[in-house]
Amino acid sequence: MALTASRSTARNLGLAALLALTVGPNAVIAQELSFSAKADKTTLAVGDPLVLTITLGGDVSGIEIPVFEFPEGFTVASRSQSSNFSIRLGTVERSLTLAYILVPQQAGTFQLGPFQLDHHGTTISTEPITIAVEKPVLPPQLAPKGERFTL
Numbered sequence: 001m002a003l004t005a006s007r008s009t010a011r012n013l014g015l016a017a018l019l020a021l022t023v024g025p026n027a028v029i030a031q032e033l034s035f036s037a038k039a040d041k042t043t044l045a046v047g048d049p050l051v052l053t054i055t056l057g058g059d060v061s062g063i064e065i066p067v068f069e070f071p072e073g074f075t076v077a078s079r080s081q082s083s084n085f086s087i088r089l090g091t092v093e094r095s096l097t098l099a100y101i102l103v104p105q106q107a108g109t110f111q112l113g114p115f116q117l118d119h120h121g122t123t124i125s126t127e128p129i130t131i132a133v134e135k136p137v138l139p140p141q142l143a144p145k146g147e148r149f150t151l
Helices: 002-023
Strands: 033-039 043-045 050-058 074-088 091-104 108-112 116-119 122-125 129-134
Parallel strands (some): 043 129
Antiparallel strands (some): 050 091, 074 091, 116 122
16 A cells, blocks of 8 residues: 555656656746636527536636526536646646536526636626527426336
């Protein structure tokens, strides 16, 4: 167990040293922040999933991700978060992506966002996204009511 921890620690220290050498004293850390939201579709039927992606890029240090609110007609089926760190031409770039799978429960026109967060004392916002939810073409299948069935 201790041998594994030592190898892991050595590997992490080696990666940190490589990063320090690669970045060097002339590296520039991006100070600007980009913040956007997009939906994979803007028209769908009740019960069809929608993927909402919220992306932050640039100086994401110190940002606390708020709990984003969604319209009452939507349920959150899934939430995931990923981050990316890269060095391009001596510039350190970071990004954070939040992906939500939202399922509309009722027909109507809804607005997702604008989503907001605070960054170094400034509030930044995304553009709102208008979603049109239509009634399903076929009614949802009803579950059997206590009847026996065989698969």
